[in-house]
Amino acid sequence: MLDTLLEGAIAFMLIAGGIFAFIGSLGLTHLKDFYMRLHGPSKTTTLGVGCTLIGSLIFFSQENGPVIQELLITVFAFITAPVSAHMLAKSALHHKLKPDPRTRGNPQELESDRPKHTVEEAPQGNSPLP
């Protein structure tokens, strides 16, 4: 009875992990611009790999006691995925990649094409610009 239950849990974890990772990669392929594409791998693929590793942990814990080393990769992946996503977003902003018109938000780094006035050239009088 317990064996069947554990097998069901392992099979569920493996298939859930596969489906999550596949959806993440589908988002990486199909979304429109880089800022949308960043969402798929950084959230969904991490969850998929974590599910697969937990399934593997249950599988190897069946015979002789719990095997907690596999949890190490899960924790490592969950810690490092936001860091690498943050660095990738920073480098994309640095390269001024064009956002899709439907992408919301106006980060300052993408607005530097607008002309900036120095103190000497500042428009005088009652101009709407500061």
Place this chain on the structure above:
Amino acid sequence: MIATALWIALALFSAAIALNFYRAVIGPSLPDRVLAVDTMYMNSIALIVLFGIWVNNKDYFEAALLIAMLGFVSTIAVCKYLLRGDIIE
């Protein structure tokens, strides 16, 4: 039951790696390619773990841990290079 689930998971992860490879080839910008390779190493960790379940051997976990650590460090290094034009200043 586990064997069937293993085959389905292997097929899904292989398809995910193929999609990542497609994005890495056509990616219009450099951060796109870096993101695709980053996702590819995450998926390959899962593939190695699934292979370990298939042959019923615990030792493949260490290879997966090595890939995780080196992949993270290399992603951060390439991002530093894209940001600053240098890795260690």
